[in-house]
Amino acid sequence: MQGTGMIVVQDLHKHFGGFRAVDGASLEIAQGSITGLIGPNGAGKTTLFNVIAGVLKPTSGRVFMAGEDITGLPPHDLFHKGLLRTFQIAHEFSSMSCRENLMMVPGDQAGETLWNTWFGRKRIADQERALRAKADEVLEFLTIEHLADHKAGQISGGQKKLLELGRTMMVDARIVFLDEVGAGVNRTLLNTIGDAILRLNKERGYTFVVIEHDMDFIGRLCDPVICMAEGKVLAQGTLPEIKANEQVIEAYLGTGLKNKDKIGA
Amino acid sequence: MNPVLKNTMLFAIVGAMILYTGFTQSWNTALVIVNMGLISAIMALGVNLQWGFAGLFNVGIMGFVALGGLAAVLIGAPPTPGAWSAGGWNILSAFVFALVMVVVVVSVRRRMAAGWPRKIVVLALLIVGFFIYRALFDPGVEAIESINPAATGNIGGLGIDRGLWVTLAWPVGGLFAAAAAWVIGKTALGLRSDYLAIATLGIAEIIIAVLKNEDWLARGVKNVVGLPRPTPNEIDLQNDPAFVERAAGFGVDAVTASTLYVKLMYAGLFTVVLVVLLVLAQRALHSPWGRMMRAIRDNEVAAEAMGKDVTARHLQIFVLGSAICGIAGAMMTTLDGQLTPGTYQPLRFTFLVWVMVIVGGSGNNFGAILGGFLIWFLWVQVEPMGLWLMELITSGMPDGSALKAHLIDSAAHMRLFTMGMVLLLVLRFSPRGLIPEK
């Protein structure tokens, strides 16, 4: 057993050629927490996600999930272990309708076996009905129910991000990685999304890791917050702690005052 | 226009063209077109499965078709007396040895830690293995090939040549193709689009090279002729008084009746195969499985993140699609009654099938089938069209003028020209294919 956290990352490295995108990051995500991950552009947050989620192979280091070594497992295996993620740049299935985008997610569908598609049609029909209802529910929650039959390639940038989030809501996950779900999403809707995350966390015990540059959003949801910079973990703590950290301010937050005094000048 | 109506009309048009051929040329011609059309449609179905639904760019169709043809030989051809005792067992043992060798190498690679020692051991095993393999294999080949090379010189088949049993070759052809596709898929499916394309193209060429040069297998370029057919023999029918009488009842002479009868029987068998495959494909595609495949086609990375084992699914559909091509290939060889490795050319067996899929409308099974019939019809019928065109152009010219002679002489080359024209016209008016994906 490695640590007690839901996810434990030990001295992880990911190098692209000579460039060290993740450079010896170690962190632990507690079971049932909503952890915020912040850091300047290029800090290596997304790369860290990708390594954990199996999209990229680490150069070195290990990743554990609930004590099990998951380093290098392919994404589809991780999905079945309950690890879900969204993409910073939306990866919709562009020629499929939004509803289908959601309905394809659950992994235990009888209809995904060829044999059943030929000879087990009744069972599939039942399952499909349930899936469809579920998908419609999610779409409604995301306020895009009117897009159910639109091709996902032809919806707006923000709507794609919503769909991205919606996919993680189709199945029971144990841990969900959200990569900037908020970027480009309307702030009012973002609040609703925040509520949903809290609810999933409370009611179903999902663990969340959230990358976001919107401090309000982070502040509302996350404890603890981890700040990365140059591929390493820079600081960890509650948001107020982090906000007070000199290094974090310098690398990431800035004083936020600069443009204030220029307005109207 | 309502799409169902439009599609029905398209099919009706192609049907009408074939009927027209029947009325104006002959029903035999029409049926030949129908039969090859059915086979083409099946091939197109297989390719459509891979491309239209999974986005796999396979241009190795020719290879799978040829493997199907090989099955027809190995099932149907008469056994060569003495071939097995002369060298068959040698060859078989060579294959078994090769298989064992592969297993050994793989397990050695697993067991030993990476590094120089492993590389050396593996390399040594491979080299030694290769020589032992050749030592087993070569004498066998030589022995078999020297058995009456002008007429046989090959290992021969199982000699299954009774009636419908002959069609056993078809599923076996599918199996052959599937097995090859599995091996290819295991190695090459990680490649992207055009790189996968050239890889499959290359593998197809390799398969053909083997078929052409391994005479012990199916006589290589010397061809195997006189393969058994699932239908009665025309000559037998013509000599059968009962048949002649019945034909006379319909008012047709025995020769025509017998040729039509045989072709109709083929058409029937082929139609059964096509319909079964179509139903299976349709069911699969309008189900969560099909949805999953489309998701994978649209965005692999996301599908993978959503728990779909992209590699396994790709392999599955690659094997299935290739198997279908193999079945079609076996059917074609049975129809021809001979295996002619030299005829397997990419243009005819790979790119023409692609044209069928794209013109018909990729991603739609009915489109693929329509494309199969239409393009095959054109492939065969543009030649008279080209000639007709040339005659039309030259009709105003004085007889004996050099230009006229040149034009008429070039008429044969107008076949491909006309084909190209028609292709461009069709794609101009429905750029996404005649029956596009919804």
Next chain:
Amino acid sequence: MSGDPYDARGNRDLSLGNAAGMGKAYPVKKGGTAHAAPPGPFLIGEAMTGGYGAGPDILHDCTIAVDRGEIAVIVGPNGAGKSTGMKAVFGMLNLRKGHVRLDGEDITALTPQARVTKGMGFVPQTSNIFTSMTVEENLEMGAFIRTDDIRPTMEQIYELFPILRDKRYQAAGELSGGQRQQVAVGRALMTKPKVLMLDEPTAGVSPIVMDELFDRIIEVARTGIPILMVEQNARQALEIADKGYVLVQGRNAYTGTGKELLADPDVRKSFLGG
């Protein structure tokens, strides 16, 4: 083989069937000309109605305008048609009704590239960089129509986004999300445009860079260059805006100064997150 996570093209094997490189826009047909128009704001898309290809109308009688030295901000829910409106102004879709005027000329019939020559610069919301080209080449392409020396401008951009200097010879497709956004804005600035249009320039950039960016936008505006901007970071954006538009379902819902909109409780509640 692990996929490039930033590879928005996604599918590895459908590359041939993927329309990347063929573009998604349905630009105005070639051959149109500009002609004189009645005076009005420096740039205005007036009463625009239109949609993608032969699809349904997305914009309905929608008007967006910006004048010299102004910053105009468009906000609204996702899918309201903000990006579509921007594209329409830039000639990347065919308008069924309405006009676009720039500096006293009617440019409705001009192709996008002609509008660039007229001095318009645009940062689209998605696929806004050349992924296979280096950062520096991206910037050079921004200055494609310029014939003067582009080095000083490039220097300025590197000053503004120092990270880009470090990555200047790296393919832009290998950058992080926020870095890409910086490249995109840099590319537009390289044009030295007479009017700048930005579609969510701050999406995904870190707070410190966002501050820098807003700073720079104000600076640019103060040199007299009008700026038309879509933002979901609405509160910050409206604070510096001279003019704000709220779009809902392709229609103008509210229009006013930035301050007015910020103060409007309806707008706050429905679009700015309370």
Next chain:
Amino acid sequence: MDLLNAIIALLNFVIVPGMAYGAQLALGALGVTLIYGILRFSNFAHGDTMAFGAMVTVLFTWLFQNWGLSLGPLPTALLALPFGILACMGLLLLTDRMVYRFYREQKAKPVILVIVSLGVTFILNGIVRFIIGPDDQRFTDGERFIISARTFREMTGLREGLAIKTTQGITVLVAVICVILLFWFLNRTRTGKSMRAYSDNEDLALLSGINPERVVMITWLIVAGLATIAGVLYGLDKSFKPFTYFQLLLPIFASAIVGGLGNPLGAIAGGFVIAFSEVTVTYAWKKVLTYLMPENLEPSGLVQLLSTDYKLAVSFLILLIVLLFKPTGLFKGKSV
């Protein structure tokens, strides 16, 4: 043991022909790779475009030969080449106008363009055969050899001869020049960069003021030049026969792909990989070994890894192996 003769034998039968063939493939692959890189589809019509350009050049060469024009030791065809290129440019611009532009405006998927280009292939096929017929045509003149086997033997007194044909020399030279020019053009010039930008993201190219139609036109013009040059040089070295140009397509595509699509350096590397894998793997080492080994150890067999029957198969096998280790080709090519 006779090292010199062994080397010369190897040079004469492997290195020189391999170089020339590799350069021929590379020149063809350059055109293919450029279309793939900029216009984003695999152009099947390239082989027949080469045939067309070469055909026009052949016709002009005949005309010039009739007039008695000549280039001395160089083939007259070089004089006719510009005319071939011009005609080919005309042809390609015309096909673009009549065929490809429509699909571009439709935003058709590249695979449609591939099939469309197959249609164009058929048509060009017909046109070329219609004009010049399906037969072999001779249009070579000038000095055939830079150095012929016999001269070499007489000069050096060695048993083995070394032959280098004028056309081989020209081909290698031209291929290298073309690659360098193209590489420089695409990576260093503004127009070249704008072409790459267009291929990367057409919408964004519009926003940068790049005129897509101009990019497309320039691409076709360059391709016309490359195709004609490739076609003519091939024809000079081997023979002009319409059918072989279609057959040439396969190794050309293999070269472009193994080198990495869209990359001019890849095209030349790929050309040589394909050419040399054809020539070397099936080479019978008997002759070379006979020179190298002491007399009593001379090989009795051919010392051939595989018979030449499998030369194509082998070159594809090598291609496969390369791709398995470098999935987008030697030079990290594009995958649309």
Next chain:
Amino acid sequence: DDTKSEVTLGVLFGFTGPIESLTGPMAAGAELAMAEATESGKFLDSATVTSIRADTGCIDNGLSTSNGERLIAEGINGLIGGDCSGVTGAILQNVAIPNGMVMISPSATSPGLTTVEDNDLFFRTAPSDAREGQVMAEILQERGVKSIALTYTNNDYGKGLADAIQSNFESIGGEVTIVAAHEDGKADYSAEMGALASAGGDILVVAGYLDQGGLGIINAALDTGAFDTFGLPGGMIGDSLPANVGSALNGSYGQIAGSGGEGIEKLKALSGDAFDATSPYTPESYDAAALFMLAMQAADSVDPADYGKHILDVANAPGEKIYPGDLAKAFDILREGGEIDYVGASAVELIGPGESAGTYRMIEVQDGENVTIGFK
């Protein structure tokens, strides 16, 4: 349709594809015989003979069969074709036999076709390659050749011929250093050349086609200086080869089916400039068409079931020898019930199951021309 005033013969050759450059003259040769018969006015009831051409693609079974059916549908009375042995088998099995149509191929030379079950419907005016192998081996021996390198075009023709040459030559004590296949229409033959040169040999025997891979191989051999004398079987004999290769070919030798120059000379005179009568299989094509018409005349019927039996009769002795241009005379003789022995352009002598016996013309290239130096 037993009208004896309008006869149509199908000409089913590969007008497109790998041997497209051979088929033009071949078809013209066949049509020349038809024109001759029509013009003579003595054929059947002063019948006119017309041809219908159709394509086999040389390698496309499907296309060949379809086109065969189409020709049958057009009501042909006889089928000249196919050209390549592969498709010929397919047409025979799927079209000719079921429809009871007589078929004469001028060029399918594969030994495999000798034994094929044909219901006595299949004939060929070209000899089987098995015979040519024997002839060639003898010629080589007479010239004192000890060892040969052998390359063949990789199809049933080339392979069969190469097999025959190899086994015959070895059985009389010669050495074959290498047997290497080459594919037609390929871009480059350096690899084959490398292997052939390495193996060595007194001469290089090229069992290919003169305007296909064969030419490429010879050019490569001469360019690299690997061989300078070549053995040229029938597929390599034609005016275009010396013309294309030039003086370097002088001294090479070979053989092609054909007897006394007389037949071919007459055909050459007959054809004039219209087409190249010496192009491979063109004489055989003329003969195939002629045989059809002579047999029809002999049977006084255009029904394959009737005239099929007469093909061997008119082709072989006894009887008056008939050469190209003599068709009118032959028709007269046959009408009167006399006997003829058709010699034609290629010295037709049908043996066994109806294939040319194979008299061969020995050729040597001298001063850039094919010169006949004897017969065998």
